[in-house]
Amino acid sequence: xxxxxxxxxxxxxxxxxxxxxxxxxxxxxxxxxxxxxxxxxxxxxxxxxxxxxxxxxxxxxxxxxxxxxxxxxxxxxxxxxxxxxxxxxxxxxxxxxxxxxxxxxxxxxxx
Amino acid sequence: xxxxxxxxxxxxxxxxxxxxxxxxxxxxxxxxxxxxxxxxxxxxxxxxxxxxxxxxxxxxxxxxxxxxxxxxxxxxxxxxxxxxxxxxxxxxxxxxxxxxxxxxxxxxxxxxxxxx
Numbered sequence: 001x002x003x004x005x006x007x008x009x010x011x012x013x014x015x016x017x018x019x020x021x022x023x024x025x026x027x028x029x030x031x032x033x034x035x036x037x038x039x040x041x042x043x044x045x046x047x048x049x050x051x052x053x054x055x056x057x058x059x060x061x062x063x064x065x066x067x068x069x070x071x072x073x074x075x076x077x078x079x080x081x082x083x084x085x086x087x088x089x090x091x092x093x094x095x096x097x098x099x100x101x102x103x104x105x106x107x108x109x110x111x
Numbered sequence: 112x113x114x115x116x117x118x119x120x121x122x123x124x125x126x127x128x129x130x131x132x133x134x135x136x137x138x139x140x141x142x143x144x145x146x147x148x149x150x151x152x153x154x155x156x157x158x159x160x161x162x163x164x165x166x167x168x169x170x171x172x173x174x175x176x177x178x179x180x181x182x183x184x185x186x187x188x189x190x191x192x193x194x195x196x197x198x199x200x201x202x203x204x205x206x207x208x209x210x211x212x213x214x215x216x217x218x219x220x221x222x223x224x225x226x227x
Binding site: 004034041042043044045046049089091093096097099101102103104106 | 115142151152153154155156159161166202204206208214215216218219220221223
């Protein structure tokens, strides 16, 4: 069964600290994996895309990693800011227009 | 390019009433998706269109939900009659469609529905 699981479900960190969000998937075939950021009251916005051959990709303070062998991905946020408070959703594509969504990690950054 | 537009942004109705949501995808995007996102959960696909044809509606509660995309551009999602458990954010997304590598979905802001 194609599934995407994320952990932790929620996370609270102090401003300026780093954090790592996890995504495990069983989707097959695998095309790519995206991390989305969803601010409260808004639709998800893509942060990074990882393909099978990529191990690491950065977008500013966001760094995503992918281990295609273990089917795990992580999103590392460096020097967190209050504006990083949001839900982070991992989405795995099986190719074409097939997308599998994780349940998201709710991140709260406090001053 | 302009993003995915949705309206209304918020809607409050009583159970057993009807409601309709509208979505205008990014110009040129062939694939359109409607998702239901319950608070604290990830989006759940309700229906997927390729141009004006339905690709996947396996999770659409067809006894009360309907959707159409008559001209292959904008789309409407209707709930009739609404139930309390329909309270959620309804997200519309679009993508280029076809056999495109790294096909990205672009999401609208969503419509927050509250059923009382």
